Amino acid sequence: MKLTVTSDTIFKQRTKQARELSDDEKILVQKGAEFEIIATDSAPFKHTLVKFTAPIGQTQKDSWYVFSEHIALEGNEPNNDPNDEVEPDPAPERTGGFKLPGYRSTFYLPDPVLPGGNFTWKEVTKNGTRIPVSKSVVVNALKIADTMQEIRELFGNRSITVTSWYRDPVSNRRVGGASRSRHLDGGAVDFKIAGVSTAEVQRRLDPWWGSRGGLASASSFTHIDNRGYRARWRYGR
Numbered sequence: 525m526k527l528t529v530t531s532d533t534i535f536k537q538r539t540k541q542a543r544e545l546s547d548d549e550k551i552l553v554q555k556g557a558e559f560e561i562i563a564t565d566s567a568p569f570k571h572t573l574v575k576f577t578a579p580i581g582q583t584q585k586d587s588w589y590v591f592s593e594h595i596a597l598e599g600n601e602p603n604n605d606p607n608d609e610v611e612p613d614p615a616p617e618r619t620g621g622f623k624l625p626g627y628r629s630t631f632y633l634p635d636p637v638l639p640g641g642n643f644t645w646k647e648v649t650k651n652g653t654r655i656p657v658s659k660s661v662v663v664n665a666l667k668i669a670d671t672m673q674e675i676r677e678l679f680g681n682r683s684i685t686v687t688s689w690y691r692d693p694v695s696n697r698r699v700g701g702a703s704r705s706r707h708l709d710g711g712a713v714d715f716k717i718a719g720v721s722t723a724e725v726q727r728r729l730d731p732w733w734g735s736r737g738g739l740a741s742a743s744s745f746t747h748i749d750n751r752g753y754r755a756r757w758r759y760g761r
Contacts (some may be wrong), residue, residue, distance in 0.1 A: 525560070525561050525562070525563075525598065525599035525601065526559070526560060526561070526595060526598045526599055526602070527558065527559045527560075527561045527564075527574060527595055527596070527597055528556070528557070528558050528595065528596045528597075528598070528742075529553050529554065529556065529557040529559075529594060529595060530554055530555060530560075530593075530594055530595060530596050530735070530754075531555050531593070531594045532552070532553070532554055532555050532594075532695035533552075533553055533555075533590060533591055533594035533595075534552055534553065534591075535548060535551040535574075535580070535581070535588035535589070535590055536550050536571075536588060536589045536590075537548065537549040537550070537583075537585065537588065537589070537652065538589065539568050539569045539571045539589050540558075540569055548582060548583045549583075549608035551580065551581045551588070554557065555624055559574075559576055559577075559580070560574045560576070560577040560578075561577060561597075561600060562574050562576065562577055562602075563575045563576055563703075563704060563742055564597065564704070565704050565711070566636075566751065567589055569661075570591060570592050570593065570750075570752065571589045571590060571591060571592060571593045572589070572590050572591075572595065572752075572753060573587060573589055574587065574588055574589075574590050575587045576586075577589070577726045580747055589706070592681070592751070592752040592753040593735065593752070593753060594609070595753050595754075596735065596753065596754035597738075597753065597754065597755035597756070597757075598755075598756055598757065598761075599757050600705075600740070600757040601702040601704070601757075602759065603661070603700070603702070603703075603741065604700075604701065604702035604705070604759070605700050605716070605759050605760050605761075606696075606699045606700045606701040606702075606705075607700055608687055608688035608689050608695075608699040608701070609658050609680075609744070610685060610686075610701065610712065611748060612732065617714055620653055621670065621749075622652070623654070624656055624659075624662050625656060625657065625658050625661070625662060626659030626662060626694065627657045627659075627662070629759050631645055632645070633645050633646035633649070633651070633652050634646060637665065637666060637669040638669050638670060638673065639662050641669060641673055641686070641727070642676055643669050643672055643673070643684075643686065644672065644719075647664050647686040647689055647708070648689045648690050649689075649690060650688070650689070650691075650695070650739075652692070653695075654690050654691060654692050656690055656710055657692065660709065660710075661690060661709060662711075663666065664708065664709050664710035664711035664750065665689065665690060665710040665711070667711060668710070668711050668712065668713055668748070668749070669750050670682065670687075671713075671744070671748065672683055672713055672715070672748075675715075675729065675748070676729075678728065678729075678732065678756075679725075679728075680719060682717050682718045682719060682720065683717075683718040683720070684715050684717050684718070685714070685715060685716045686713060686715050687715060687716065687744075687745050688707060688712075688713070688714040688745075689707070689710070689712070689713050689714075690707060690710045691705065691707040691708060692708075693708065696708055706737075706749035706750070706751055711737075711748075711749055711750040711751070712748065712749035712750075713743065713747070713748055714745045714746070714747050715745060715746055715748075716744065716745055716746070717746075722741040722742065722743065722744070722745065722746050725741065725746045726740075726741040726746060729746070729748070730756070733749065734752055734754065735752045735754040736748045736750065736752070736754075737750045737752060737753070737754075737755065737758075738751050738757075739755070739756055740755075740756065740757045740758060740759060741758055741759070742758070742759035742760075747759075
């Protein structure tokens with residue numbers, strides 16, 4: 525994977541203000557610099573933890589925190605080729621209500637994620653088999669649900685089929701997702717738009733989504749996530 529610095533920035537060993545760090549804990553990096561990287565992970569205070577293929581800086585560290593809005597990523601993570609299609613004969617729908625972390629209300633699978641919206645908790649939870657385990661997962665699901673509503677409007681309210689939304693760690697490993705997949709945080713959706721090729725979906729969404737998150741395509745689905753920096757790739761199938 526290739527990381528490009530999109531604005532003059534500082535690589536840091538801690539997510540503190542640069543003035544609070546010693547000289548060996550920070551590196552000034554200019555706009556346009558490119559690096560080969562192994563992986564990224566979310567971090568507090570709008571930062572991303574980046575693992576580089578080789579040590580950089582005087583301290584020869586290979587992992588640095590970077591302000592998320594100052595980077596862009598191209599390329600797929602190793603071993604990231606998920607297959608989480610909608611089952612031809614899905615399991616019987618649960619009729620009872622369920623609880624979500626941080627909320628007192630009872631939720632039901634047919635309920636819309638957003639009031640009046642087109643996407644339901646059935647889609648978020650893979651027919652009730654993947655209930656979010658933390659409030660942060662629910663919050664991310666709410667945010668990306670709003671994005672999915674916008675996408676639906678952009679494509680003239682065409683029908684959208686969700687193939688994958690939230691994945692617990694066991695499900696993520698089973699379908700072949702990346703070890704740091706944004707699906708684990710609830711902030712990613714794989715989907716198909718009726719009558720529109722994935723290439724066309726990618727072409728139209730790329731400039732619209734910009735640096736807000738990840739966008740990728742396979743032959744049968746499009747992936748979008750709200751990681752907070754530009755990331756683009758294509759799956760192998």
